Amino acid sequence: MKSVVFKDRVKVYVNAGNGGDGCASFRREKYVPCGGPSGGDGGKGGHVYFQADKNIDSLLDLYFKPHQNAAHGGKGQSKDCHGRNGKDLYIKVPCGLVIFHAETDEGFAEILEDGETCLVAKGGCGGKGNCHFVTSDNRAPTDWTPGEQGESKTLCLELKIIADVGLVGFPNAGKSTLLNQLSDAHPKTAPYPFTTLNPVIGTVIFDDYQRLRVADIPGLIDGAHQGVGLGHDFLRHIERTKLLFFVIDMAGVDGRDPVDDYFHLRDELKHYKESLEQRPFLVVANKTDLPEAQTHLADFQKRTEETPLAISADQGLGIEKVQGALYHHFFPKDMTCQDYL
Ligand SMILES: Nc1nc2c(ncn2[C@@H]2O[C@H](COP(=O)(O)OP(=O)(O)OP(=O)(O)O)[C@@H](O)[C@H]2O)c(=O)[nH]1
Ligand SMILES: [Mg+2]
Missing domain, CATH: 3.40.50.300 (P-loop containing nucleotide triphosphate hydrolases)
Structure with a gap:
Protein backbone atom coordinates (compact mmCIF):
# COMPACT_ATOMS: atom_id res chain seq x y z
CA MET A 1 0.00 0.00 0.00
CA LYS A 2 1.28 3.46 -0.89
CA SER A 3 1.87 5.52 2.24
CA VAL A 4 0.99 9.20 2.18
CA VAL A 5 3.32 11.39 4.20
CA PHE A 6 2.72 14.83 2.77
CA LYS A 7 -0.27 16.49 1.17
CA ASP A 8 -0.32 20.00 -0.21
CA ARG A 9 -3.68 19.90 -1.99
CA VAL A 10 -6.94 18.63 -0.57
CA LYS A 11 -10.67 19.07 -1.02
CA VAL A 12 -12.68 19.52 2.16
CA TYR A 13 -16.37 19.63 2.95
CA VAL A 14 -17.15 21.99 5.80
CA ASN A 15 -20.55 22.09 7.44
CA ALA A 16 -21.39 24.69 10.04
CA GLY A 17 -23.95 23.74 12.68
CA ASN A 18 -27.68 24.34 12.20
CA GLY A 19 -29.44 26.63 14.61
CA GLY A 20 -31.70 24.92 17.14
CA ASP A 21 -35.50 25.21 16.75
CA GLY A 22 -37.45 27.60 18.92
CA CYS A 23 -39.83 26.10 21.45
CA ALA A 24 -43.56 26.51 22.02
CA SER A 25 -44.56 25.96 25.62
CA PHE A 26 -46.67 27.60 28.34
CA ARG A 27 -45.93 28.35 31.92
CA ARG A 28 -47.85 25.98 34.15
CA GLU A 29 -47.44 26.58 37.80
CA LYS A 30 -49.59 26.28 40.86
CA TYR A 31 -51.30 29.59 41.69
CA VAL A 32 -50.21 31.09 38.35
CA PRO A 33 -53.21 30.77 36.10
CA CYS A 34 -52.67 31.56 32.41
CA GLY A 35 -48.87 31.74 32.88
CA GLY A 36 -48.39 32.70 29.25
CA PRO A 37 -45.94 31.48 26.58
CA SER A 38 -42.53 30.43 27.85
CA GLY A 39 -40.84 28.73 24.88
CA GLY A 40 -37.15 29.63 24.66
CA ASP A 41 -35.10 30.36 21.52
CA GLY A 42 -32.92 27.77 19.85
CA GLY A 43 -29.12 27.97 20.26
CA LYS A 44 -26.94 29.10 17.34
CA GLY A 45 -25.07 26.56 15.25
CA GLY A 46 -21.27 26.41 15.56
CA HIS A 47 -19.12 28.26 12.98
CA VAL A 48 -16.24 26.58 11.19
CA TYR A 49 -12.91 28.42 11.29
CA PHE A 50 -9.51 27.66 9.82
CA GLN A 51 -6.69 28.63 12.15
CA ALA A 52 -3.06 28.77 11.01
CA ASP A 53 -0.59 26.91 13.18
CA LYS A 54 3.13 27.15 12.54
CA ASN A 55 3.68 23.64 13.87
CA ILE A 56 1.65 22.12 11.05
CA ASP A 57 3.35 21.76 7.70
CA SER A 58 1.02 19.62 5.63
CA LEU A 59 -2.66 19.07 4.90
CA LEU A 60 -2.40 15.40 5.77
CA ASP A 61 -4.94 15.52 8.62
CA LEU A 62 -7.56 17.04 6.36
CA TYR A 63 -6.75 14.54 3.62
CA PHE A 64 -7.71 11.73 5.99
CA LYS A 65 -10.71 13.58 7.44
CA PRO A 66 -12.15 15.81 4.72
CA HIS A 67 -15.64 16.10 6.23
CA GLN A 68 -15.58 18.64 9.03
CA ASN A 69 -18.77 19.44 10.94
CA ALA A 70 -19.38 21.98 13.66
CA ALA A 71 -21.97 21.21 16.36
CA HIS A 72 -25.66 22.07 15.90
CA GLY A 73 -27.41 24.43 18.28
CA GLY A 74 -29.74 22.91 20.88
CA LYS A 75 -33.53 23.32 20.79
CA GLY A 76 -35.13 26.01 22.91
CA GLN A 77 -36.72 24.71 26.12
CA SER A 78 -39.72 25.51 28.22
CA LYS A 79 -39.43 28.03 31.08
CA ASP A 80 -37.79 30.46 28.62
CA CYS A 81 -34.62 28.38 28.47
CA HIS A 82 -32.38 29.21 25.53
CA GLY A 83 -31.01 26.22 23.62
CA ARG A 84 -27.34 25.36 23.96
CA ASN A 85 -25.08 27.14 21.41
CA GLY A 86 -23.21 24.76 19.09
CA LYS A 87 -19.46 24.78 19.70
CA ASP A 88 -17.40 26.49 17.02
CA LEU A 89 -14.98 24.24 15.19
CA TYR A 90 -11.37 25.45 14.78
CA ILE A 91 -9.46 23.46 12.19
CA LYS A 92 -5.69 23.81 12.40
CA VAL A 93 -4.06 24.45 9.06
CA PRO A 94 -0.49 25.29 7.97
CA CYS A 95 0.57 28.90 7.38
CA GLY A 96 0.56 29.81 3.69
CA LEU A 97 -2.78 28.21 2.86
CA VAL A 98 -4.73 29.32 -0.20
CA ILE A 99 -8.45 28.50 -0.18
CA PHE A 100 -10.65 28.21 -3.29
CA HIS A 101 -14.33 27.46 -3.85
CA ALA A 102 -14.37 23.97 -5.30
CA GLU A 103 -17.26 24.61 -7.70
CA THR A 104 -16.10 27.89 -9.21
CA ASP A 105 -12.33 27.80 -8.57
CA GLU A 106 -12.75 31.34 -7.26
CA GLY A 107 -10.32 32.47 -4.55
CA PHE A 108 -11.88 32.49 -1.10
CA ALA A 109 -9.10 33.46 1.30
CA GLU A 110 -5.43 33.16 2.16
CA ILE A 111 -4.05 32.41 5.60
CA LEU A 112 -0.47 33.44 6.11
CA GLU A 113 0.42 34.24 9.72
CA ASP A 114 0.58 31.87 12.68
CA GLY A 115 -2.62 32.17 14.72
CA GLU A 116 -4.58 33.87 11.92
CA THR A 117 -8.18 32.66 11.77
CA CYS A 118 -10.62 32.68 8.91
CA LEU A 119 -14.36 32.03 9.16
CA VAL A 120 -15.16 29.55 6.41
CA ALA A 121 -18.74 28.49 7.23
CA LYS A 122 -21.25 30.39 9.35
CA GLY A 123 -23.45 28.56 11.77
CA GLY A 124 -27.23 29.06 11.51
CA CYS A 125 -29.10 31.33 13.94
CA GLY A 126 -31.39 29.71 16.46
CA GLY A 127 -35.18 29.76 15.89
CA LYS A 128 -37.50 31.88 18.03
CA GLY A 129 -39.65 30.51 20.83
CA ASN A 130 -43.36 31.26 21.14
CA CYS A 131 -42.84 34.08 23.69
CA HIS A 132 -41.76 36.27 20.74
CA PHE A 133 -45.15 35.98 19.08
CA VAL A 134 -47.34 37.44 21.77
CA THR A 135 -49.59 40.20 20.42
CA SER A 136 -52.45 42.18 21.92
CA ASP A 137 -54.98 39.89 20.33
CA ASN A 138 -53.07 36.63 20.67
CA ARG A 139 -51.85 36.20 24.24
CA ALA A 140 -51.18 32.49 23.85
CA PRO A 141 -49.39 31.92 20.52
CA THR A 142 -48.19 28.46 19.62
CA ASP A 143 -45.92 29.73 16.85
CA TRP A 144 -42.18 29.12 16.83
CA THR A 145 -39.56 29.25 14.08
CA PRO A 146 -37.10 26.57 13.07
CA GLY A 147 -33.37 27.11 13.39
CA GLU A 148 -31.48 28.39 10.35
CA GLN A 149 -29.37 25.96 8.30
CA GLY A 150 -25.62 26.31 8.81
CA GLU A 151 -23.51 27.04 5.73
CA SER A 152 -22.02 24.09 3.85
CA LYS A 153 -19.09 24.57 1.54
CA THR A 154 -16.79 22.47 -0.55
CA LEU A 155 -13.37 24.05 -0.56
CA CYS A 156 -10.09 23.27 -2.27
CA LEU A 157 -7.04 23.95 -0.14
CA GLU A 158 -3.61 24.49 -1.57
CA LEU A 159 -0.49 24.92 0.49
CA LYS A 160 2.18 27.37 -0.61
CA ILE A 161 4.89 27.04 1.96
CA ILE A 162 6.23 30.24 3.46
CA ALA A 163 10.01 30.37 3.39
CA ASP A 164 12.62 33.09 2.87
N1 LIG B 1 31.56 14.87 -3.50
C1 LIG B 1 30.49 15.53 -3.07
N2 LIG B 1 29.31 14.91 -3.01
C2 LIG B 1 28.25 15.62 -2.60
C3 LIG B 1 28.33 16.97 -2.21
N3 LIG B 1 27.11 17.41 -1.85
C4 LIG B 1 26.29 16.36 -1.99
N4 LIG B 1 26.95 15.28 -2.42
C5 LIG B 1 26.40 13.96 -2.68
O1 LIG B 1 25.48 14.03 -3.76
C6 LIG B 1 24.43 13.10 -3.56
C7 LIG B 1 23.11 13.81 -3.72
O2 LIG B 1 22.94 14.75 -2.66
P1 LIG B 1 21.52 15.27 -2.19
O3 LIG B 1 21.78 16.30 -1.16
O4 LIG B 1 20.63 14.14 -1.88
O5 LIG B 1 21.04 15.93 -3.55
P2 LIG B 1 19.64 16.67 -3.85
O6 LIG B 1 19.96 17.84 -4.71
O7 LIG B 1 18.93 16.93 -2.61
O8 LIG B 1 18.94 15.56 -4.74
P3 LIG B 1 17.36 15.30 -4.93
O9 LIG B 1 16.73 15.24 -3.59
O10 LIG B 1 17.32 14.00 -5.62
O11 LIG B 1 16.85 16.41 -5.79
C8 LIG B 1 24.61 12.49 -2.17
O12 LIG B 1 25.21 11.22 -2.34
C9 LIG B 1 25.58 13.44 -1.51
O13 LIG B 1 26.41 12.79 -0.57
C10 LIG B 1 29.62 17.61 -2.29
O14 LIG B 1 29.81 18.77 -1.97
N5 LIG B 1 30.65 16.82 -2.72
MG1 LIG C 1 17.15 16.26 -1.90
Missing part, protein backbone atom coordinates in the same frame (compact mmCIF):
# COMPACT_ATOMS: atom_id res chain seq x y z
CA VAL A 165 14.95 31.15 0.61
CA GLY A 166 14.31 28.41 -1.94
CA LEU A 167 16.88 25.84 -3.07
CA VAL A 168 16.53 25.07 -6.75
CA GLY A 169 18.65 22.54 -8.61
CA PHE A 170 18.83 19.38 -10.64
CA PRO A 171 18.36 16.10 -8.76
CA ASN A 172 21.54 15.02 -6.96
CA ALA A 173 23.02 18.55 -7.03
CA GLY A 174 23.31 18.50 -3.24
CA LYS A 175 20.37 20.69 -2.16
CA SER A 176 19.41 18.51 0.76
CA THR A 177 23.05 18.10 1.81
CA LEU A 178 23.33 21.89 1.86
CA LEU A 179 20.13 22.25 3.92
CA ASN A 180 21.53 19.71 6.39
CA GLN A 181 24.64 21.87 6.78
CA LEU A 182 22.82 25.18 7.03
CA SER A 183 19.91 24.36 9.27
CA ASP A 184 18.35 22.16 11.89
CA ALA A 185 16.50 20.10 9.26
CA HIS A 186 17.69 16.63 8.28
CA PRO A 187 16.31 15.82 4.86
CA LYS A 188 17.37 12.50 3.40
CA THR A 189 20.35 12.61 1.04
CA ALA A 190 21.39 9.82 -1.31
CA PRO A 191 23.36 9.38 -4.54
CA TYR A 192 20.33 8.84 -6.72
CA PRO A 193 17.94 11.36 -8.29
CA PHE A 194 14.63 12.40 -6.72
CA THR A 195 15.57 11.52 -3.17
CA THR A 196 13.52 14.50 -2.02
CA LEU A 197 9.89 14.05 -3.03
CA ASN A 198 8.27 16.64 -0.77
CA PRO A 199 9.40 20.09 0.30
CA VAL A 200 11.44 20.27 3.49
CA ILE A 201 11.87 23.45 5.52
CA GLY A 202 14.93 24.17 7.64
CA THR A 203 15.52 27.14 9.92
CA VAL A 204 18.92 28.84 9.83
CA ILE A 205 19.73 30.54 13.12
CA PHE A 206 22.45 33.19 13.11
CA ASP A 207 24.73 34.21 16.02
CA ASP A 208 22.52 37.21 16.76
CA TYR A 209 19.45 34.90 16.84
CA GLN A 210 18.07 36.17 13.55
CA ARG A 211 16.28 33.35 11.73
CA LEU A 212 15.57 32.42 8.16
CA ARG A 213 13.51 29.61 6.71
CA VAL A 214 15.03 27.71 3.80
CA ALA A 215 12.95 25.42 1.58
CA ASP A 216 14.44 22.37 -0.10
CA ILE A 217 12.24 21.14 -2.93
CA PRO A 218 12.43 18.16 -5.31
CA GLY A 219 14.92 18.33 -8.18
CA LEU A 220 13.96 20.08 -11.41
CA ILE A 221 15.00 18.74 -14.77
CA ASP A 222 14.91 19.99 -18.32
CA GLY A 223 11.33 19.67 -19.60
CA ALA A 224 9.80 19.70 -16.10
CA HIS A 225 7.17 22.14 -17.39
CA GLN A 226 6.01 19.38 -19.76
CA GLY A 227 5.74 16.95 -16.87
CA VAL A 228 9.20 15.38 -17.17
CA GLY A 229 10.54 14.03 -13.86
CA LEU A 230 8.29 15.20 -11.06
CA GLY A 231 7.01 18.09 -13.17
CA HIS A 232 7.26 21.64 -11.91
CA ASP A 233 4.12 21.92 -9.83
CA PHE A 234 6.06 21.88 -6.55
CA LEU A 235 7.66 25.22 -7.56
CA ARG A 236 4.66 26.90 -5.93
CA HIS A 237 6.36 26.13 -2.62
CA ILE A 238 9.10 28.63 -3.46
CA GLU A 239 6.76 31.23 -4.98
CA ARG A 240 6.76 33.17 -1.73
CA THR A 241 10.51 33.11 -1.16
CA LYS A 242 12.52 36.30 -1.43
CA LEU A 243 15.76 34.74 -2.60
CA LEU A 244 16.61 31.66 -4.65
CA PHE A 245 19.75 29.55 -4.54
CA PHE A 246 20.60 27.78 -7.76
CA VAL A 247 22.51 24.77 -6.49
CA ILE A 248 24.72 23.49 -9.30
CA ASP A 249 26.68 20.24 -9.31
CA MET A 250 29.90 21.89 -10.49
CA ALA A 251 31.71 18.55 -10.83
CA GLY A 252 29.11 17.31 -13.32
CA VAL A 253 28.98 13.95 -11.51
CA ASP A 254 25.92 12.83 -13.51
CA GLY A 255 27.61 13.72 -16.79
CA ARG A 256 25.76 16.99 -17.39
CA ASP A 257 27.30 20.35 -18.17
CA PRO A 258 26.91 22.76 -15.17
CA VAL A 259 26.34 25.69 -17.56
CA ASP A 260 23.48 23.83 -19.26
CA ASP A 261 22.06 23.00 -15.84
CA TYR A 262 22.04 26.66 -14.89
CA PHE A 263 20.30 27.81 -18.07
CA HIS A 264 17.80 24.95 -17.95
CA LEU A 265 16.91 25.80 -14.36
CA ARG A 266 16.31 29.43 -15.28
CA ASP A 267 14.26 28.34 -18.23
CA GLU A 268 12.08 26.06 -16.14
CA LEU A 269 11.40 28.84 -13.64
CA LYS A 270 10.40 31.12 -16.49
CA HIS A 271 7.99 28.50 -17.82
CA TYR A 272 6.43 28.21 -14.39
CA LYS A 273 6.11 31.93 -13.71
CA GLU A 274 7.95 34.89 -15.16
CA SER A 275 8.13 36.57 -11.75
CA LEU A 276 9.98 33.59 -10.29
CA GLU A 277 12.67 33.84 -12.93
CA GLN A 278 13.17 37.50 -12.00
CA ARG A 279 13.53 36.78 -8.28
CA PRO A 280 16.92 37.71 -6.74
CA PHE A 281 19.18 34.68 -6.74
CA LEU A 282 22.64 33.42 -5.90
CA VAL A 283 24.45 30.60 -7.65
CA VAL A 284 25.97 27.98 -5.37
CA ALA A 285 28.66 25.85 -7.01
CA ASN A 286 28.57 22.59 -5.09
CA LYS A 287 30.88 19.54 -5.09
CA THR A 288 33.99 21.69 -5.49
CA ASP A 289 35.89 19.08 -3.45
CA LEU A 290 35.97 16.97 -6.64
CA PRO A 291 38.84 17.76 -9.06
CA GLU A 292 36.64 18.25 -12.17
CA ALA A 293 34.85 21.11 -10.43
CA GLN A 294 37.74 23.58 -10.83
CA THR A 295 37.81 23.48 -14.63
CA HIS A 296 34.03 23.58 -14.78
CA LEU A 297 33.94 26.53 -12.40
CA ALA A 298 36.22 28.68 -14.54
CA ASP A 299 34.23 27.78 -17.64
CA PHE A 300 30.96 28.50 -15.79
CA GLN A 301 32.09 31.99 -14.76
CA LYS A 302 33.17 32.80 -18.29
CA ARG A 303 30.03 31.58 -20.02
CA THR A 304 27.39 32.75 -17.56
CA GLU A 305 29.12 35.87 -16.19
CA GLU A 306 27.96 34.76 -12.74
CA THR A 307 30.23 34.51 -9.71
CA PRO A 308 29.07 31.46 -7.79
CA LEU A 309 29.70 30.72 -4.14
CA ALA A 310 32.04 27.73 -4.36
CA ILE A 311 31.26 25.16 -1.68
CA SER A 312 31.33 21.50 -0.84
CA ALA A 313 28.15 20.76 1.07
CA ASP A 314 29.29 17.21 1.73
CA GLN A 315 32.61 18.28 3.28
CA GLY A 316 31.17 21.37 4.94
CA LEU A 317 33.49 23.66 2.97
CA GLY A 318 32.34 27.21 2.25
CA ILE A 319 29.16 26.93 4.31
CA GLU A 320 30.07 30.09 6.21
CA LYS A 321 30.15 31.93 2.85
CA VAL A 322 26.59 30.84 2.18
CA GLN A 323 25.51 31.87 5.68
CA GLY A 324 27.26 35.23 5.25
CA ALA A 325 25.60 35.86 1.89
CA LEU A 326 22.22 34.98 3.37
CA TYR A 327 22.73 37.24 6.33
CA HIS A 328 23.86 40.07 4.12
CA HIS A 329 20.86 39.72 1.83
CA PHE A 330 18.24 39.67 4.57
CA PHE A 331 19.83 41.81 7.29
CA PRO A 332 22.12 44.14 5.32
CA LYS A 333 24.99 45.91 7.07
CA ASP A 334 27.84 47.89 5.45
CA MET A 335 29.13 44.95 3.44
CA THR A 336 28.78 43.89 -0.14
CA CYS A 337 28.09 40.45 -1.44
CA GLN A 338 31.66 40.32 -2.74
CA ASP A 339 32.93 40.13 0.86
CA TYR A 340 31.60 36.62 1.02
CA LEU A 341 32.92 35.29 -2.27
